[in-house]
Amino acid sequence: MRLVDSHCHLDDQQxxxxxxxxxxxxxEAGVGRMMAIGTGSGPPDLEAGxxxxxxxxxxxxxxxxxxxxxxxxTPETFAALExxxxxxxxxxxxxxxxDYHYDFSPxxxxxxxxxxxxxxxxxxGKPVVIHTREAxxxxxxxxxxxxxxxxxxxxxxxxxxxxxxxxxxGFSLSFGGVLTFPKADALREAARLAPxxxxxxxxxxxxxxxxxxxxxxxxxAFMLETVxxxxxxxxxxxxxxxxxxxxxxxxxxxx
Numbered sequence: 001m002r003l004v005d006s007h008c009h010l011d012d013q014q015x016x017x018x019x020x021x022x023x024x025x026x027x028e029a030g031v032g033r034m035m036a037i038g039t040g041s042g043p044p045d046l047e048a049g050x051x052x053x054x055x056x057x058x059x060x061x062x063x064x065x066x067x068x069x070x071x072x073x074t075p076e077t078f079a080a081l082e083x084x085x086x087x088x089x090x091x092x093x094x095x096x097x098x099d100y101h102y103d104f105s106p107x108x109x110x111x112x113x114x115x116x117x118x119x120x121x122x123x124x125g126k127p128v129v130i131h132t133r134e135a136x137x138x139x140x141x142x143x144x145x146x147x148x149x150x151x152x153x154x155x156x157x158x159x160x161x162x163x164x165x166x167x168x169x170g171f172s173l174s175f176g177g178v179l180t181f182p183k184a185d186a187l188r189e190a191a192r193l194a195p196x197x198x199x200x201x202x203x204x205x206x207x208x209x210x211x212x213x214x215x216x217x218x219x220x221a222f223m224l225e226t227v228x229x230x231x232x233x234x235x236x237x238x239x240x241x242x243x244x245x246x247x248x249x250x251x252x253x254x255x
Contacts, residue, residue, distance in 0.1 A: 001242035003227065004033040004249045005220040006174055007095070007129065007154050007202035010059070011040055011048040014206040014217055022205075023056065026220035030242070034220055035253070037095055037129070038062045042069025043077045046084060053089040060253070062094040062129055070105035070113035078116055085124045091253040093121035094129025095154050098142075101133045111142060118146045127151040127252060130171070140165050150252055155204050159186030160193055167198060172252060174200040177210035177218060180229045188233045200252075201226055201245045 005026065015022055026034060038061050040048025049061030063084045065073050085093060096117045098110050105113075121128045128151035132139040136158065153166045156173040163173060173194050178184055191199070201223055203209075209218035210225040224238075227245070231238040 001030045001224075001227070001239055002246050003029070003031045003201070003223060003242050004035070004246050005031050005203050005205070005223055006035050006152060006200045006245075006249050006253075007037055007176070008034050008205040008220050009048075009207070010034065010036045010052050010205070010220075011038075012206050015219075022219045022221075023059075027058075029221040029224055031220045031223060033058050033060065033246075033249075035060045035062060035091060038090075039064055039066035039069065039095055042066060043072040043074065044080075046077070046080050050084065050087065050090065060089050060091045062092045063090055064094045064096045064117055064129070065113055066095055067097055067099040067110045067114065067131060068102065068104040070110045072105075073113045073116075078120060081117070081120055082124075085120065085126055090126070092127045092129050092151065093117050093124070094152070095131040096128060097131040098135035098139050099131060099133045100135040100138075107138075111138065114142055115146050118142070122147070122149060125149075129154050131155075133157075136162055136165075140169070143169055152200060152252070155202065155208065156190070157184075157187055158190060160190050163190035163194060167195070172198045172200050172248060174202045175226060175230055176202045176204050177208040177214070177222070177226055179226055179233070180211040181214070182211075191230055191233050196244055197248060197251075199230070199241075199245055200249050201230065201241075 038049030
């Protein structure tokens, strides 16, 4: 199967001892492209994903400030992002959005930084990768008010209602290991109903390893488990899901 991991944190320190082997296992599993999310540990370092993308021809990157790190953002941060987002291997601005679960940054600051990055992405003509946790209402409102381009709802974990709202805004839904969790029935219903041309897959490695790897460090090679579960949910073959999600990613990010 030909696969794309649309969201992985390969810069994470959990990979420091065997990053090369992790990447090799991904390639052996058919994951021929990976998008390294460039939020890292937050500003001032904005090149966590780009360093990997510059090193490997099959790795691409995003740049952005995660909502956890919104309080670290300064005018210099946005100026640096403006210069980085135009690089050829930067496919999107992300992951950006709102996180009300941890509130590591004040909510009003998260909103300001989110909107500023939406505007930045719009000027650059790049899609966005959205992180939203326990903040669906505000995330959707800010997108309706400030965004008219495409993008990915990263690690989509909502139900059919949230899926419809995101799809109406022009987003693709990215499914990761959560899809395989026993209690994720509403998510699986959303995955079943999503249009074929709007589904993407990811790992969010090293986080959220799928069943039967749950509890372990996640890595791109494990995406096969999510693909198999998504195929089962949709009544399609794993090969079809692999081809469809790869094609969808390429159309959205590499067009």
